[in-house]
Amino acid sequence: MSAQREMKEKNHWKTPVTIIITVIGVIVIVALVTVAVLQNKPLLQKYKYGIVLDAGSSHTALYIYKWPAEKDNNTGRAEQMHVCKVKGPGISSYAANPWKAGESLRVCMEEAKQWVPGKRHHETPLYLGATAGMRLLNMENSTASDKVFQAVKEALQSSPFSYQGARILSGQEEGAFGWVTVNYLDDRLKQGLETTGALDLGGASTQISFVSDNFDGSESPSNSVTFRLYGNDYNLYTHSYLCYGKDQALRTVVAQQTQSGPEKILDPCSNPGYNTIKNYSVLYDSPCVSNRKPQKAPASFHHVGKGNFGECQKIVRSIFNFTDCKYSHCSFNGVFQPHLQGAFGAFSAYYFVMSFLNLTDTSMPLETVKEKLTSYCSTPWEQIKQQHRAVKEKYLAEYCFSGTYILTLLTEGYNFTSESYSKIKFIKKIKGSDAGWTLGYMLNLTNMIPAEAPDTPPLPHAGYVSIVTIMAILLFILFILSLRPLWPRCSKLPQVV
Numbered sequence: 215m216s217a218q219r220e221m222k223e224k225n226h227w228k229t230p231v232t233i234i235i236t237v238i239g240v241i242v243i244v245a246l247v248t249v250a251v252l253q254n255k256p257l258l259q260k261y262k263y264g265i266v267l268d269a270g271s272s273h274t275a276l277y278i279y280k281w282p283a284e285k286d287n288n289t290g291r292a293e294q295m296h297v298c299k300v301k302g303p304g305i306s307s308y309a310a311n312p313w314k315a316g317e318s319l320r321v322c323m324e325e326a327k328q329w330v331p332g333k334r335h336h337e338t339p340l341y342l343g344a345t346a347g348m349r350l351l352n353m354e355n356s357t358a359s360d361k362v363f364q365a366v367k368e369a370l371q372s373s374p375f376s377y378q379g380a381r382i383l384s385g386q387e388e389g390a391f392g393w394v395t396v397n398y399l400d401d402r403l404k405q406g407l408e409t410t411g412a413l414d415l416g417g418a419s420t421q422i423s424f425v426s427d428n429f430d431g432s433e434s435p436s437n438s439v440t441f442r443l444y445g446n447d448y449n450l451y452t453h454s455y456l457c458y459g460k461d462q463a464l465r466t467v468v469a470q471q472t473q474s475g476p477e478k479i480l481d482p483c484s485n486p487g488y489n490t491i492k493n494y495s496v497l498y499d500s501p502c503v504s505n506r507k508p509q510k511a512p513a514s515f516h517h518v519g520k521g522n523f524g525e526c527q528k529i530v531r532s533i534f535n536f537t538d539c540k541y542s543h544c545s546f547n548g549v550f551q552p553h554l555q556g557a558f559g560a561f562s563a564y565y566f567v568m569s570f571l572n573l574t575d576t577s578m579p580l581e582t583v584k585e586k587l588t589s590y591c592s593t594p595w596e597q598i599k600q601q602h603r604a605v606k607e608k609y610l611a612e613y614c615f616s617g618t619y620i621l622t623l624l625t626e627g628y629n630f631t632s633e634s635y636s637k638i639k640f641i642k643k644i645k646g647s648d649a650g651w652t653l654g655y656m657l658n659l660t661n662m663i664p665a666e667a668p669d670t671p672p673l674p675h676a677g678y679v680s681i682v683t684i685m686a687i688l689l690f691i692l693f694i695l696s697l698r699p700l701w702p703r704c705s706k707l708p709q710v711v
């Protein structure tokens with residue numbers, strides 16, 4: 215055999231070896247990179263679910279949340295998946311027939327079964343939290359309140375979900391969980407960023423919650439809520455004003471006016487031309503106004519609109535007590551409040567009212583806000599109705615009062631100045647989830663926000679993938695080099711002519 219042929223045969227044998235080595239090498243690289251890519255990343259995203267019913271004074275809403283199941287508690291944010299508005303009034307309105315309170319929830323409970331996958335039903339926690347409407351009913355008639363809870367509990371327990379209880383939230387809880395929701399959705403807690411204050415306006419109570427550098431809780435411990443979240447300590451100032459939700463405040467303002475002339479009131483907070491007959495017993499059916507009830511009241515009164523912002527604001531002011539304060543600073547009614555600090559998110563009725571009145575832009579000077587309210591209040595009732603045919607008359611009739619109340623509460627009650635007012639954002643949702651106490655409440659009860667910061671990996675996921683890829687390629691090159699003695703020495707081959 216000639217030297218040339220021998221060489222060729224050797225090459226024939228070596229080519230498949232090289233191919234096999236290359237294929238194995240590629241497989242190893244692909245396998246290593248795949249392992250790196252899949253590290254911590256579930257192949258199929260599975261979700262967990264949680265349900266919270268917000269039993270407010272005016273209505274009940276059922277919220278369904280979902281979050282990635284495979285991830286650690288502290289990664290993958292929980293988000294709102296669906297909301298179901300319960301038909302009819304809030305559960306406290308069923309004091310006379312409690313079973314109807316339970317019945318009212320059934321439609322939304324059925325809807326929830328469609329949204330949460332069947333095999334997750336039994337492990338999905340279900341909570342109901344009641345706020346100021348039930349706080350008032352409980353004060354007025356605790357037996358009726360217990361019966362409403364019994365009915366609600368039975369309705370919820372008959373669902374396939376994992377019922378975790380129905381209870382009245384304290385004002386502090388309501389305020390604090392609203393703050394947790396806003397800051398959680400904004401990713402401020404995990405990143406240890408400066409937090410946003412929370413302003414919640416309900417129908418029967420209103421809450422203000424914020425972190426202030428000069429508040430340590432010592433001056434008024436009842437306003438202090440402490441949290442340790444993701445390794446950061448928060449000392450939150452929070453207060454809930456019972457009877458200062460917009461529906462109870464309106465009741466108080468109307469009741470205030472019936473004291474001077476019980477047959478007819480000429481109300482500056484209602485549009486001119488507004489004229490209805492209202493029932494006294496309905497107006498006074500609340501512990502917020504019962505002390506204002508006239509001695510000899512007729513069965514009904516004429517509620518006539520006058521439409522005057524300035525006069526309306528005077529009456530609104532009169533429901534606040536600005537004089538008594540035993541602390542260094544007070545908001546109103548002798549309640550301690552530290553200096554306002556930072557940005558605020560204002561949600562629930564703050565948002566509904568201000569968005570209707572086109573007043574959500576807080577860069578607008580307070581003077582302009584007043585001018586716009588003056589104009590809305592003085593618009594004839596017939597014109598208002600014609601311009602907003604799709605809006606419920608009950609809401610329409612109240613916007614002059616509600617706008618005036620919000621402005622007065624913020625600027626004179628909480629002491630927002632023209633500068634700090636511009637730091638308020640009127641919001642409904644953050645990243646698709648409603649602002650409100652429900653999400654914060656669920657995160658707390660399911661221990662989804664850890665007290666300590668998660669052990670952050672020294673490198674982000676992409677870093678691991680790059681390093682493993684580079685190492686795999688280097689290993690492969692080394693391996694190929696180690697096989698050098700077997701390489702066909704092409705350059706030394708004699709030229710075949």
Ligand SMILES: Nc1ccn([C@@H]2O[C@H](COP(=O)(O)OP(=O)(O)O)[C@@H](O)[C@H]2O)c(=O)n1
Pocket residue numbers: 269270271272273304345346347415416417418419420459460461562563566567609
């Ligand atoms: N579309 C809507 C829905 C609610 N609202 C008001 O938002 C408030 C919600 O209060 P709520 O029922 O949560 O009562 P609280 O128990 O929180 O005091 C009520 O005053 C409703 O009238 C509104 O102004 N527009």
Ligand SMILES: [Ca+2]
Pocket residue numbers: 270271345415416417562
């Ligand atoms: Ca509420």
